[in-house]
Amino acid sequence: MSSSERIDVRKPVGADLFISYAWTSEGHRKWVRLLAAQLKTLGFDVLIDADVDYGDDLNGFMRRVADCKRVLLIVDQNYVARADTMPESGVGKESRWIAEVYEDRDPAWLSTLFVDNAHCVRPAWLGDRMPKGFDFNHSPGSQQEFPGVEQIEDLWRWAAGLPANRDSATSIATLRERATRLEQQDLRSDPAQWRSPDLVGETHFVYEDAPQKIFRWGVGASEFALQVSGCSYNSVYVYKDPIKAVGLIRGEDVDDTDLAQHLAPGRSVTPQVGQSVVLMNTHGRLAVVDILDVQREDTSSSRYVPPFVNFRWRVVESS
Known part of the structure; x- marks a missing residue:
């Protein structure tokens, strides 16, 4: 994309989150859609592949991604392989376009979620850039048999722009006090x-x-x-x-x-x-x-x- 075609990405006004992932398997695809559904239940406006019309208009797709407040890469081993070695695949194209936008964005705009990727390998285009990552990997025999219980809170806190440190989070007592005020006003x-x-x-x-x-x-x-x-x-x-x-x-x-x-x-x-x-x-x-x-x-x-x-x-x- 030439500099004259570059999109103004200074003011994200679109969806809360765009999710980029590989169609590794039907099971993986269902897992991603369940994750998207969970985030939608929490109140986020989420875009996934089914919500975007690639067509031949690359600018159109880029604008949809650029307008999102956050971008999440679901990085399994297949996603890394496609991003690194298959530039004409869906993941390859998305990686190229997201990389173009990422240059002009705050690092917090993009994050990675690792699943079926035990060593948390990132696509090569990220280079030495280390965006925030969420480890959803499952290791047989580990104490954490069902990864995602705590990580999902970390994920939505990132998507909402909240501090990762829960010590700075609003206390339950304060939240209850606020809820009481709202209820009394209603x-x-x-x-x-x-x-x-x-x-x-x-x-x-x-x-x-x-x-x-x-x-x-x-x-x-x-x-x-x-x-x-x-x-x-x-x-x-x-x-x-x-x-x-x-x-x-x-x-x-x-x-x-x-x-x-x-x-x-x-x-x-x-x-x-x-x-x-x-x-x-x-x-x-x-x-x-x-x-x-x-x-x-x-x-x-x-x-x-x-x-x-x-x-x-x-x-x-x-x-």
Whole structure:
């Protein structure tokens, strides 16, 4: 390949990993595909021969390889022989093209995995370059009867760009702590946290955490939705958007049969603590919401206090 045809390899943006191997036997081919499947299960985007169309476009193949973030050579004895003595074989061509790219890459871009290659012999084109290698060889009578249990972790750590030294790895305790934070955050925004099937109830509603700032209760024709946002230190806006109508109940001891008269034509009402709101859903049923407490967002203290509204609801049976 001439210098004018050389591909810009400075910014790998393709698959996570390209695997180069020889079709030594059907069993070896299946082993490589199982390895690729394992890495895909771990979340890596892996390219093997079946994913690449060699065709006559050498530039096209080179670009697919050059764009990969990592390249792994599965080096058995047959792979070495083909790379060294059979330049027109698939392995021979891949070796030539990978060598061209490797000159402009960080050494960590390429690694070798040795299997059925007891002396870990490398292809001659690597010369005195010694990329990281993974020994998957099996020696009869060795204590390690099934090589690959620990090596697979070393392999994915290399593919992910993590330090090889596990001492610098993130501790299990830290990983659990992070997972707990993520789970708590997911729970806070889960709509299931902000609804109740009860027709009568009371809740502490941290509305900024809820999707669309909505709390729902009841089921079917008796389902209601309360959407709020902050107003002043002792009041909130209550919107009709998720239902049909809202209204501020004025006066005390209002009879349930008169609640519909308090519905307003506007988009929202602004109840204060101690006041009540009437809601009408899309089925024409009514519910009463009593505003018990309101808290505005407080960022002045050392600990953040989110805005919330405490309220009590009841679906009007006679409606």
